[in-house]
Amino acid sequence: MDHGPAIEVSDLTKRFGRFIAVDRVSFRVARGQVFGFLGPNGSGKSTTIRMLCGILSPSAGFGRVAGFDIAREPEQVRQHIGYMSQKFSLYEELTVQENLDFFAGVYGLWGTPAAGRREEMLAIGGLAAHRDVLARDLPTGLRQRLSLAAAILHHPPVLFLDEPTAGVDPISRREFWDLISAMAAEGTTVLVTTHYMDEAEHCHALAFIHQGRLIASGPPAELKAAWQGCLAEVEVEAAALLPALQLLQRQPQAREVAMFGAALHVTVERPEVLPALRAALEAGGIAVERLESVVPSLEDVFVSLMAREVAP
Amino acid sequence: MTSRIWSILRKEFIEIWRDPRSLAFILGMPVLMLLLYGYGISSDVKRVPLAVYDRDGTPAARELVRRFTSADYFVAVTAVQSLQALRDAIDRGQARVGLLIPEDFSRNLGANRPAPIQFVVDGSDSNTASIAIGNISAIARSLELAPRDLRPQVFILPSGERIEPIELRTLVWYNPELKSSNFLVPGLTAVILMMLAATVTSLTVAREWERGTMEGLIASPLRAHELMVGKILPYVAIGLVDVILILLLGRFWFEVPLRGSLLLLLGSATLFLLGGLGIGLFISAATKSQQVSFQLSLLVTMLPALLLSGFFFPIENMPPILQAVTYLVPARYFMVVIRGIFLKGVGLAVLWKELVFLAIFAALMLLASAVKFQKRIT
Numbered sequence: 001m002d003h004g005p006a007i008e009v010s011d012l013t014k015r016f017g018r019f020i021a022v023d024r025v026s027f028r029v030a031r032g033q034v035f036g037f038l039g040p041n042g043s044g045k046s047t048t049i050r051m052l053c054g055i056l057s058p059s060a061g062f063g064r065v066a067g068f069d070i071a072r073e074p075e076q077v078r079q080h081i082g083y084m085s086q087k088f089s090l091y092e093e094l095t096v097q098e099n100l101d102f103f104a105g106v107y108g109l110w111g112t113p114a115a116g117r118r119e120e121m122l123a124i125g126g127l128a129a130h131r132d133v134l135a136r137d138l139p140t141g142l143r144q145r146l147s148l149a150a151a152i153l154h155h156p157p158v159l160f161l162d163e164p165t166a167g168v169d170p171i172s173r174r175e176f177w178d179l180i181s182a183m184a185a186e187g188t189t190v191l192v193t194t195h196y197m198d199e200a201e202h203c204h205a206l207a208f209i210h211q212g213r214l215i216a217s218g219p220p221a222e223l224k225a226a227w228q229g230c231l232a233e234v235e236v237e238a239a240a241l242l243p244a245l246q247l248l249q250r251q252p253q254a255r256e257v258a259m260f261g262a263a264l265h266v267t268v269e270r271p272e273v274l275p276a277l278r279a280a281l282e283a284g285g286i287a288v289e290r291l292e293s294v295v296p297s298l299e300d301v302f303v304s305l306m307a308r309e310v311a312p
Numbered sequence: 313m314t315s316r317i318w319s320i321l322r323k324e325f326i327e328i329w330r331d332p333r334s335l336a337f338i339l340g341m342p343v344l345m346l347l348l349y350g351y352g353i354s355s356d357v358k359r360v361p362l363a364v365y366d367r368d369g370t371p372a373a374r375e376l377v378r379r380f381t382s383a384d385y386f387v388a389v390t391a392v393q394s395l396q397a398l399r400d401a402i403d404r405g406q407a408r409v410g411l412l413i414p415e416d417f418s419r420n421l422g423a424n425r426p427a428p429i430q431f432v433v434d435g436s437d438s439n440t441a442s443i444a445i446g447n448i449s450a451i452a453r454s455l456e457l458a459p460r461d462l463r464p465q466v467f468i469l470p471s472g473e474r475i476e477p478i479e480l481r482t483l484v485w486y487n488p489e490l491k492s493s494n495f496l497v498p499g500l501t502a503v504i505l506m507m508l509a510a511t512v513t514s515l516t517v518a519r520e521w522e523r524g525t526m527e528g529l530i531a532s533p534l535r536a537h538e539l540m541v542g543k544i545l546p547y548v549a550i551g552l553v554d555v556i557l558i559l560l561l562g563r564f565w566f567e568v569p570l571r572g573s574l575l576l577l578l579g580s581a582t583l584f585l586l587g588g589l590g591i592g593l594f595i596s597a598a599t600k601s602q603q604v605s606f607q608l609s610l611l612v613t614m615l616p617a618l619l620l621s622g623f624f625f626p627i628e629n630m631p632p633i634l635q636a637v638t639y640l641v642p643a644r645y646f647m648v649v650i651r652g653i654f655l656k657g658v659g660l661a662v663l664w665k666e667l668v669f670l671a672i673f674a675a676l677m678l679l680a681s682a683v684k685f686q687k688r689i690t
Contacts, residue, residue, distance in 0.1 A: 050527075053530075053531040054530070054531065055527060055530050055531055075533065075535075078531060078532060078533045079533050081531065083527075083528065083531035083532075085524060085527045085528060085531075087523075087524035087527070088524065089523070089524045089525045089527055089528035090525065090528070091323060091327065091525060092523070093326065093327045093330040093331060094323065094326055094327070094330075098323075098326060101319075101322075102319050102322070102323050103532070104319075105315045105316060105318060105319025105320075105322075106316055106319050106320075106529070106532045106533070106534050107532065107533060108315055108316065108533065109315070110315040110318075134330075150528075160531075
């Protein structure tokens with residue numbers, strides 16, 4: 001393997017008939033980084049991952065994974081990656097241990113080395129106590145750890161995780177990310193898709209993808225810094241939430257208004273206009289419980305990036 | 313490479329073993345079909361109900377009835393007293409054959425004149441009727457050996473002319489008793505194997521697509537041919553287990569003789585199975601859905617194997633277009649092979665042409681599915 005980036009993609013495109021699922025996407029991921037791929041459902045995240053794993057062939061553009069060309073050397077690419085798909089893709093009729101043994105065999109491991117890896121994975125995934133349980137009887141959190149264990153059993157230098165934590169409880173998600181961070185610290189490159197913004201904070205770098213196009217990328221801190229304007233969080237009575245949203249959307253000073261949990265996030269150009277917003281709300285008969293500027297989260301960055309894409 | 317094939321093999325066996333439905337299908341279906349078809353479509357016509365209208369009423373007439381009913385082909389179920397009653401018995405289905413003995417029967421016998429009797433046969437089931445007629449003539453012919461005073465005349469002779477009857481002695485080879493199970497069991501083996509091979513493989517591959525496990529396999533270093541070999545071998549093994557099951561059932565339950573080589577039978581069954589497995593693989597790679605590929609593989613294997621293989625219906629009696637189609641049905645060739653081995657005890661010297669075709673068919677099907685089975689989804 002050469003010493004270039006672990007993943008390098010330029011102008012990667014995938015067309016299904018007339019539909020362009022991935023449109024000239026370019027990015028690079030350095031070795032040992034956790035790279036987050038963010039975007040709404042159907043934005044082209046999974047299609048990109050599947051091209052990088054050699055499951056789909058690109059329509060145009062260029063991609064290199066672990067030093068191998070994804071279009072010309074898919075066999076070598078497959079030797080050097082681990083892939084955990086969005087859907088649970090293990091055998092439900094097999095036990096935890098049998099599933100791991102199966103994937104060890106598929107990766108060419110046999111006998112004592114295979115058993116060693118299997119035990120290592122059972123330990124890492126906290127699955128040793130469940131080794132004889134059928135995969136279909138595992139709770140979601142354990143299933144997902146088993147999927148990960150099967151994907152990393154052969155110690156791949158590059159790991160692709162497609163929505164790995166969908167439907168998993170917060171504690172399991174936390175443990176899962178600890179595992180990912182530990183692997184990255186040991187030199188594994190991880191490309192992960194998610195739509196949990198709190199998870200995105202764990203990544204070294206992020207890419208936002210929308211309708212097949214990459215709309216922004218960079219480390220989380222940079223993305224937040226590049227975000228311009230002032231963000232205000234507005235709290236009102238629950239019953240007044242929707243009227244407040246509609247009222248704020250009519251204010252010329254408010255660039256964007258979005259729901260943020262039980263509150264509203266309003267983007268304005270300068271903090272000086274905030275008292276005017278408060279006055280407008282109160283004039284509209286809405287009691288404002290709190291209105292103050294806050295530090296934007298990744299979700300705010302994402303929402304405003306998306307809004308900018310849709311607006312022009 | 314071997315570790316990868318071995319992994320698939322082991323996984324397939326575990327999956328089959330843990331899925332009671334597939335196990336029941338694989339082992340139960342052949343036995344069920346053999347028993348159902350073996351009995352259900354038996355063409356042996358025995359114990360046909362007979363209504364007797366005896367207008368003679370002499371011991372000679374009773375002896376005649378006894379002769380017809382002693383061989384188990386006919387059972388006298390009712391004695392009627394009028395032609396109308398005879399008709400009613402047949403109309404109601406109480407009897408399928410009526411025997412009318414005229415009042416001058418014993419007088420004619422005594423005078424050494426031809427003594428005609430009349431049979432009325434229910435022709436609504438033409439198959440049973442023609443077999444019953446065959447049995448009637450066979451029994452009537454045997455009556456020639458009867459005592460002089462009991463010689464019925466059942467031939468229809470041209471009026472006034474006395475012809476020297478031609479003595480017909482038919483010799484039946486290979487299946488002298490014309491037992492239908494001797495004919496059906498080997499034929500059924502062909503139908504069952506083809507169906508089973510195609511449906512079971514199509515299910516196993518389509519399941520991988522449906523459950524999303526195929527995606528994991530595609531992203532792994534597993535190669536298409538390794539996956540195919542790993543998928544095919546377990547089902548060849550299972551197919552051969554079924555062959556042995558059918559063989560045992562045929563030999564010891566239906567008492568069908570196996571006259572040829574068991575090894576040749578297993579070898580040609582393997583060739584035939586590979587073709588069926590190829591069909592299943594091709595269909596499941598093309599459809600990617602368990603339900604669609606199950607129905608499709610049943611359709612393209614079961615009907616041709618039943619109808620166009622010469623199993624029920626002789627190929628020579630088909631219209632020329634259908635006859636041409638049968639050349640593409642592998643079961644047609646296997647039918648010749650398996651009946652040849654079972655009943656005639658013939659070997660490679662006779663069957664090589666059919667076996668060459670089966671080998672070519674299997675190779676083409678497997679090649680086609682390998683092409684279809686490309687590792688990429690698009």
